Amino acid sequence: MLKGIKDTLARLGVEFDVWFSERTLHQSGAIADTVAELRERGLIEDRDGAVWLRTTRFGDDKDRPLIRAPIEFDVEAVTRQSLDNPVYYVQYAYARISSVLRQGAETGFTTLAVEEADLGLLVHPMEAALLRRLATFEEHAILAAGQRAPHRLTRYAEDLAAAFHRFYAECRVLSDDHALSSARWWLVNGTRQVLANTLGLLGVDAPERM
Secondary structure (H helix, E strand, O other): OHHHHHHHHHHOOOOOOOOOOHHHHHHHOHHHHHHHHHHHOOOEEEEOOEEEEOHHHHOOOOOEEEEOOOOOOOHHHHHHHHHHOHHHHHHHHHHHHHHHHHHHHHOOOOOOOOOOOOHHHOOOHHHHHHHHHHHOHHHHHHHHHHOOOOHHHHHHHHHHHHHHHHHHHHOOOOOOOHHHHHHHHHHHHHHHHHHHHHHHHHOOOOOOOO
């Protein structure tokens, strides 16, 4: 960052003889000492969780904050907001599938070839719902292109991601049942591919990790 700033200034013909990090002011205690001295002089006021310099005593139109209030970071709230974001929601489904596939590789799981896998084992209601969503991809892509309506693909991606998340919550992909695991392995592989295709048509990245 500093190099970028120096390069920009150099192009403008501006040079500084001395550079220092703001961090050193904190590390040396200079800021704390200055605030303490101002407090002793009655020029500091604690208000609304912040530390204010009483500049109105010197003609300013309002006091100025020296130390702003602490901000409470609510991880759960941020997560909820992120999942409410349709792009994040779809990307998260893709990343989750990628995680499942990595887990299978790391544990040495070897799936049956798709021609040998018994896909007839996919009878769970959530499996059926996911398969139905996958089957309509071509229809939605053709309609979106013909009507010049990309929102159709956006809606489809959200619905497919939702179907996958419901499936994932109720159906364990990797289990002791090798035949069922193989069938589900190909189901999630297919879902991953269709999600990638949909995101690609929308010009959105498909991240492997989130």
